[in-house]
Amino acid sequence: MAEILSQEEIDALLSTIGKEEESSQELPETLIEEKISIYDFKRPDKVSKEQIRALRNLHDKFARNFSSKLSGFLRTIIEIDVASVDQMTYGEFVLSLSQSVSFNVISLHPLEGSGIIAVEPDIGFVLIDRLLGGFGATFQNIRPFTDIEQSILLDIVNLMLGDLKNIWTPIAEIRFEVIAQETSPNVVQIVAPSEVVVLIVFEVKMGDYKGIINFCLPVITLEPILTKIGTHDMLSISRKEHTNRVVDILQILDNVLIRLETYLGEFKIDIESFLNLKPNDIYILQKSTNEPAEVYCNGVKKFEAKLGKIKTKKAIKITKLIG
Template sequence: MAEILSQEEIDALLSAIGKEEAPQELPETLIEEKVSIYDFKRPDKVSKEQIRALKNLHDKFARNFSSKLSGFLRTIIEIDVASVDQMTYGEFVLSLSQSVSFNVINLYPLEGSGIIAIEPDIGFVLIDRLLGGFGTTFQNIRPFTDIEQSILLDIVNLMLSDLKNIWAPIAEIRFEVTAQETSPNVVQIVAPSEVVVLIVFEVKMGDYKGIINFCIPVITLEPILTKISTHDMLSISRKEHVNRVVNILQILDNVLMRIEVYLGDFNISVENFLNLKPNDIYILHKNTNEFSEVYCNGVKKFEAKLGKVKNKKAIKIAKLTF
């Protein structure tokens, strides 16, 4: 038979339950802690500092190339870096239109290839301008023909020459077009899951604008990836400036300059001037002990004394004038 509790025992049990400790609350630090989402299938292989350095590098390229392309097409071209991101090669291909000018670029001596993709909205504008038009596009976008691809090749080669100069402080890369296609699905330079760096250039010409993509697989950049950083770019930029000054001075060493010395003046009538003959002597309005002005390419730079060295007329620089 079950034991029946008395009223006193029931009261004791109820009072014991009321004295039990309440569950402890979690510390505020644990509650407020932020969690960063990380996808282990798509690790960031290029640091934010390297992405920033690549953007600075190609900002400089965009300025140089816009000037060169403006002169080449004889019209005003504006080029800006729209973005620099890392993504998978499959995502890059999906982001392109189906009628893109797809140029495969060899990056010798690096192992692998890159991509320069010109979207049709700006590609046809460039073709029209190269063929003597005002730079207009078609209403209905269609795939590029082989002839149009060869015309755009001039633009791509012009772009590659500037890219070679911009990348020279990091690595001597020889950019060369190895294939041209009109569809991004025809050529696959790496596996779709491989991470690539995508530099997107926005090109403006008149009322038209479009995109040129420059894609480089990270696996191709790995041998020189450690050289790409904001600090290294800054030191390279300073070194380039010093080298450029030295090069300019070396070039100027061989430049010929016209030197003229002003000896003095005198007044003469037109009749006497027309009757001048050898051994005629006229007195200048200047003493022999006065300074003579020396002009370099028409600009007064020095004052000098007149004299003679080994039976040859000469001047001795006395002071610099401004």
């Protein structure tokens, strides 16, 4: 005969079953949340995170070089930093720009396609004012750039393209050239709005003013060289470039002229005798000919030497390197 459970035992069993159901319902939810990763099929990531990192490192170097060149060009201190490197659709890039931007379409020969350098007006007018001899100020009411102002900004864009060509040379020999200038981003469409582009955003600071210069490259244009863009490849290229640069610098230094001066000694003279100095006057130096003479290289003491002569010419013989 089956054992009859008491009411207390029945209640204990029911409470245990309720707890097991709660734990079994909570566990799958936790596991599902951990496995979920968001993916937007409208915006597939065509450029890997490693390639994005490599592009950032590449343009960080460009920003340092170009800030120095632009500072010398404008004769004032310019700071340029890479604000971000992202991939997005071309339509989103155009929507992110202001309506009064300096929109420069650039060719990327031998790659098929074009890129964009967009100078925002908040920094564009500051650069124009500086180029025209001002202190570098902007207008309170931003307006579209005139054709003359676009031509003035073209000098800075071309300067920027020269440095970009040097930075990209280890990856590919790209000839950057401005082929069109517009004041509205809606006038020119280099790729379809749904195409993915890489956007490098530079923040430019000059005095109290700062603004943005955008550098946009369509991924479809970069595809032939995309495999060459990677952190490991960039590191090996950087080491090779550094070695080549050292060799180039040493070759240039071989032909540099420097001034060598030998300090023979000194003597004291009063003002009256100094004023009465005349040719063939002889004064004795407070230094023996056996003591080493100090040799200066461009004003810096570098050697010790012995005094002497070769045939009819005075000479020194280097005996010791200092420092």
